[in-house]
Amino acid sequence: MPRKVYVLDTSAVIAGFVPGLVKAEQVTVQEVLEEARDLCSKLELETAVVAGKVKVVSPSREALDEIRREVIQTGDVVSAVDVKLLALTLDLKRAGDEPELMTDDYAIQNLASLFGLPYQRIAMPGIKEVLRWEMxxxxxxxxxPPxxxxxxxxxxxxxRRPRR
Ligand SMILES: [Zn+2]
Incomplete structure (x- = not known):
């Protein structure tokens, strides 16, 4: 049976994905830990890494090159970290695992679909606070009232100001 593996993007961590609460295996790249450094979710992520819930993995050079080549062709603007996450997901898929890229980033979602890589959005519709305004x-x-x-x-x- 293929392993279910979640590949964590920084946006997933920001959106409130709690690695400690998930049973499936989870991986990410070193850069995501660094990007998460200034966030409140940082501690959660680090705890999960220390506890072995989240593994920090590097993608293969082949997958990286492949993703980079495609990204150049699509003209999408994605960061080096995004490329690594996509490459990591590609590696896992080829290894026979069942990866899912956890991301709320539209550019990454677009590229993931292009590569046929499964992804999942974190933020549920309606969960975000609806801003109300006042003048x-x-x-x-x-x-x-506006x-x-x-x-x-x-x-x-x-x-115009958000109403408290
Ligand atoms: Zn006045």
Whole structure:
């Protein structure tokens, strides 16, 4: 039976993918750990690496070259890290595993489909906070429902702010 392996992208970690909660094997590349350095999710990811839940793997040179060649042809703008993640997923697929690239990045998703590599989005529709706006007077701090242009009291031009 093929192994199910999740390949973790930085966007997956940002979107709240918790490696510790998943049974399937998980891999990522060193650069993702570095990219995650400034995030709150960093600790979660590092803990998972230390605990052996997430393995840090390098893709093969062949897969890297192959992905790079294709990327140049498509003209897609992706980072070196993205290329590595795609190459890693390709390696796993060729090794007979059942990889799935976990990413919320559209450019990577596009390339993954191009290569026939399975991917999964993390952020569920509706899970993200819906921003509501209000119009605020910068002079007297009165609030109005949008799209009010000016303060009815002092006449100042209103600014749009997320409502708390
Ligand atoms: Zn005002």
């Amino acid at each position: 605020v007077c910068p002079a007297c701090d009165r609030r109005y 799209p009010a242009p000016r303060c009815e009291v002092c006449g100042s031009r209103l600014v």
